[in-house]
Amino acid sequence: MSETSLATQANGTTENGNCFDILKVSTLFEASLLEEDDVQLDAYLAAYEEIMKFFQLMGSVFSFVSSDVRSKIDILYALRAKDAEEQEHFNTFKTMLEYEKEAQLLNQKGYVSGSRTLLRLHRGLDFVYEFLNRTQAIPDDQKTVDVCKAAYDDTLGKHHSFLIRKGARLAMYAMPTRGDLLKKVCTDVEAAKENLPLMLKRMRINYDRTEELYTLYDLHSLP
Secondary structure, three states, rough: OOOHHHHHHHHHOOOOOOOOOOOHHHHHHHHHHHHHOOOEHHHHHHHHHHHHHHHHOOHHHHHHHHHHHHHHHHHOOOOOOOOHHHHHHHHHHHHHHHHHHHOOOOOOOOOOOOOHHHHHHHHHHHHHHHHHHHHHOOOOOOHHHHHHHHHHHHOOOOOOOOHOOOOHHHHHHHEEEEEHHHHHHOOHHHHHHHHHHHHHHHHHHHHHHHHHHHHOOOOOOOO
16 A cells, blocks of 8 residues: 555545445555564554544544544654654654664653553554454344443553543443444445454454564553
């Protein structure tokens, strides 16, 4: 995939408008996987732009995560927009983690860390994966509230304060059935069902690879 294509998708300008394009997410996560167990930041952010569409289409139900995700994506865009000499440090996950750790930037006052920011997106991806993975296992007429609560409690809820957890769980009572959810966020429901397993497989590979990188550089505990 060309850099121009990735940049276009990263900025959210797609031919499918504002729908949640499961096939595009799948393609972008596959494109983000590099040799030597690395991940390309541009393709990852482009995939996350599509996930943002899912949050936005769901409305206030996912407001507990969407605003935070938006700010984190924009921080990483800003790091990618630095001058050429600095920009190279933020091409991939490995180059960013290595650079910020070796340059001792992680504890530098006033520095907005890409590694810390990416860790928040990484945790958010865990929630998205668990929610969609559990959602595909229930029938169309079943409410998604229980799988959403379970996915949240097992992932993002572990990192949120009591008040945020309480608000998030209350918002989840408005979750629709699986069938209504897919109709709300996708233009072609049958294609979405067909493409979801492969998207989840590639999303999980990306998540696991990122998890391993944070373990390698001992950065899971970044505040």
